[in-house]
Amino acid sequence: MSENKKTAGTGTYIGLALALILIILLANPAILPLPAEMKEKLAELEKTHFLIERSGRITIAHIITLVLAMCVLWVCYNVIKLILNAISRNNERLQTVMFLILGVLKYLSFIIAIIWGLSILGVNSTAVLAGAGIIGLIVGFGAQSLIEDVLTGFFIIFEGKYKIGDIIILDDFRGTVRDIGVRTTTIEDAGHNLKVVNNSDIRNFQNRSANSSIAACEVSVSYDTDLAALEKMLAENLPKMYAVHKDLYLSQPKYLGVTALADSGVNLKFIVEATEQNVFSAQRTLTRDIRILFADKNVEIPFPQVVVHNAD
Numbered sequence: 001m002s003e004n005k006k007t008a009g010t011g012t013y014i015g016l017a018l019a020l021i022l023i024i025l026l027a028n029p030a031i032l033p034l035p036a037e038m039k040e041k042l043a044e045l046e047k048t049h050f051l052i053e054r055s056g057r058i059t060i061a062h063i064i065t066l067v068l069a070m071c072v073l074w075v076c077y078n079v080i081k082l083i084l085n086a087i088s089r090n091n092e093r094l095q096t097v098m099f100l101i102l103g104v105l106k107y108l109s110f111i112i113a114i115i116w117g118l119s120i121l122g123v124n125s126t127a128v129l130a131g132a133g134i135i136g137l138i139v140g141f142g143a144q145s146l147i148e149d150v151l152t153g154f155f156i157i158f159e160g161k162y163k164i165g166d167i168i169i170l171d172d173f174r175g176t177v178r179d180i181g182v183r184t185t186t187i188e189d190a191g192h193n194l195k196v197v198n199n200s201d202i203r204n205f206q207n208r209s210a211n212s213s214i215a216a217c218e219v220s221v222s223y224d225t226d227l228a229a230l231e232k233m234l235a236e237n238l239p240k241m242y243a244v245h246k247d248l249y250l251s252q253p254k255y256l257g258v259t260a261l262a263d264s265g266v267n268l269k270f271i272v273e274a275t276e277q278n279v280f281s282a283q284r285t286l287t288r289d290i291r292i293l294f295a296d297k298n299v300e301i302p303f304p305q306v307v308v309h310n311a312d
Helices: 003-027 036-049 060-087 092-120 125-142 144-159 227-244 276-296
Strands: 167-170 173-180 184-188 194-198 205-207 213-221 254-261 266-274
Touching: 060 092, 092 173, 173 194, 213 276, 227 254, 227 276, 266 276
Parallel strands: none
Antiparallel strands: 167 173, 167 205, 173 184, 184 194, 213 266, 254 266
């Protein structure tokens, strides 16, 4: 876990503790150093407005009740977030669903906060809900792409085409899925560059984490090399490479045979299975291991050369 995540987690716990203390204080007006009349008004407001009912003019008691309501919403959101984090800690599939649920909860909490807050301050909640419905209808006609993004996001999650932590290729951009939100998906490449894509624009992509990947390398040997003896030597030594690099290779490296009779030598191909996350590292390591093995066994790796014949 990075230092930033640790700091964010500590900040959340401290915020929750402070919010709970504030809720306890505001929910018990008798222990607050306030005039008796204000304590009565505050108690009455807390009793009525937590049922979302209309009130009179705005007073300090209204403001205190509003603060209490916002604290309750904030605490509820963060408690749910902590529970979801604990449940999905070791499951990438659940982590992906958690990100979507938290995205929906964030928007829902914002809407509830507005309606609840206006109700506490004396606005007729029925009128607010009716107005919100009309505005939602108007916005719905003009925000078809937004609705498409949201629906596509749900389909991505529940169909399981990819999840948080998968490596995908989208329009020549190869990266790891870092976040799947209600509207967008965030992908991070090897250079830590982020690409944010609307969910509805994710149509043709490759999920490279769905199966193991193949790291391949080609090495050229001299035409004077005894291929039969070389292949016998490889059969003895390739398993040793796997034993050394079990943390990187998923299987024993394989010798596939001769791929070309090139200008300067005979090209041989080698492959090894690896996770998509380690495929380039596995390719570099396999090439290095073959080079060291050939040097140790005195197998010549030729360089480009020109043979000149004298006509005389």
